[in-house]
Amino acid sequence: MLPTDTLTERCREKALELGFDVCGFVSIDVELRRDYYLQWIEEKQHGTMAWMERNNDRRLEPRNILPEARSILMVGLNYYQDDPDMRGRIAKYALGKDYHKLMYKRLKLLCTWMREQGGAQKPYVDTGPILEKPIAAQAGLGWVGKSTLLLHRKHGTFLFLGSIITTLELSPDNVENDHCGSCTRCVDICPTNAFPTPYKLDATRCISYLTIEHQGSIPVEFREAIGDRIYGCDDCLDVCPWNRWAQKTRESKFHFSGLPDLADTLSWTDEDFSEHFQGTPIKRLKFPRWKRNVCVVLGNIGTTADLKVLQSLAQSDDEIVAEHASWAITKIEERSSNGE
Ligand code: SF4
Ligand code: SF4
Structure with missing residues (x-):
């Protein structure tokens, strides 16, 4: 078995070789704001996304997913691209092919390599009870900003996240400080006032929820604010100063193919x-x-x-x-x- 630091760096190299843009590590005993999450659910700000109420024994205690687990590996994949010139807007993450399969395949390859190093793994891409954003922040991938999104210093907010729970002991990365400072652009721009306070999102008012998750009639009070957004909303991402260095994704599958x-x-x-x-x-x-x-x-x-x-x-x-x-x-x- 390789020494912990060497194994950690080899893991990171493998993740980057597989095409992920960033990779970080945190102990399975990651600090999560459990009370905050439970209160958010209690206040019904998750709307009809009932899956967020389930499996909280595992969501809030990742060790319960894999009892022998020691570490969590988090990866991010840049999906940024400019908005296409057309009538109506689609959130950037949805302009091309779905990311789940592509990322899951790569995580499985990484798991195979980690198994050869003696680990047992469980990979996830939105497919399990994982609080990706706070865990990614604890794994050094950035910080959870006032927009409630993960911000990476280089890639800004345009990262798909994936995770691997592993029995391997890996060295944790340093946690990034919050660099939102006095900025409130995301909160101020929101067309539906979906942030009751910075760092808190009322999903039931968010255009992403209303146009994607919400099944029935769209409440009339939100229709004008939806503007030209057909599917999702990027306003609080587009306005974030940390996105000014965002580069176009290397993944051609994510590119817009016309409408x-x-x-x-x-x-x-x-x-x-x-x-x-x-x-x-x-x-x-x-x-x-x-x-x-x-x-x-x-x-x-x-x-x-x-x-x-x-x-x-x-x-x-x-x-x-x-x-x-x-x-x-x-x-x-x-x-x-x-x-x-
Ligand atoms: S995605 Fe749009 S509607 Fe939702 S919180 Fe951000 S700015 Fe508001
Ligand atoms: S827009 Fe400003 S406050 Fe909002 S997440 Fe970005 S830096 Fe933070």
């Missing part, structure tokens, strides 16, 4: 939708919720040229889609009658 004009997507069939978004995070939204979201966006930025397709959707058997289409029609007609 027809928004109004044209409303005439798609279910099959067209599935085919276009095959292998992307957007596929799990399913077509009715895509139409719901596009109606909100067209209600905010559409023109009279979009009315025909919206009028047809307003007759839809899907009550939610029909109601959102009617809302969009009213908004476009209001703008048109005001000469806008």
Whole structure:
């Protein structure tokens, strides 16, 4: 068995060789703000994301995932790219292919190498009860900022995170200080006031939640604030000064592969939708919720040229889609009658 420091550095080298941009380590007895998390759940700020209520014995005590575990390895993969020039915006993480498979495959390869070093491992990419952001912060990958996102000094907030729980003893990295300072840009920019205080997010008000996780009708009070965001929101990321050095991702699978004009997507069939978004995070939204979201966006930025397709959707058997289409029609007609 290699000495701990050598094994740790070899692990890091392997992770970087596999294409991850950053890698850090922390003891399995990582400090987590358990009371903060439980209170957040108690206050129902996670909305309908019921999975966040489950498995807290493991989520808040990673040792319970693998009883012999000694360390946690955290990796980050840069996904930054510029927003494409089109009507409507999609969060950057969802512009290309889904990251889960790609990262999981690489983590499995890393686990194989770690097994050869005598370890037993469990890899996760959003697939288990792991509090990725605070653990990544404790593993030296950055700090959890006022936006509640992990900030890395070089990559800013545009990192996908993955983890490996391991029985190997690995040397912990130094914890990064919080460098938010007096900045409050993320909190100030949020169109739906989703931060009750800095460092705390009310997910039920966040556009990412409303356009992705939320199943039913989008509350009318949030529709104008959603603006041109079809899927997710990057406002609190885009405004963060620590993203000024972000470089375009090296992963061509994450690159945007194009989208027809928004109004044209409303005439798609279910099959067209599935085919276009095959292998992307957007596929799990399913077509009715895509139409719901596009109606909100067209209600905010559409023109009279979009009315025909919206009028047809307003007759839809899907009550939610029909109601959102009617809302969009009213908004476009209001703008048109005001000469806008
Ligand atoms: S993603 Fe958008 S809506 Fe959500 S907290 Fe950030 S700025 Fe607010
Ligand atoms: S925008 Fe400012 S306050 Fe918000 S996370 Fe970035 S540095 Fe911190």
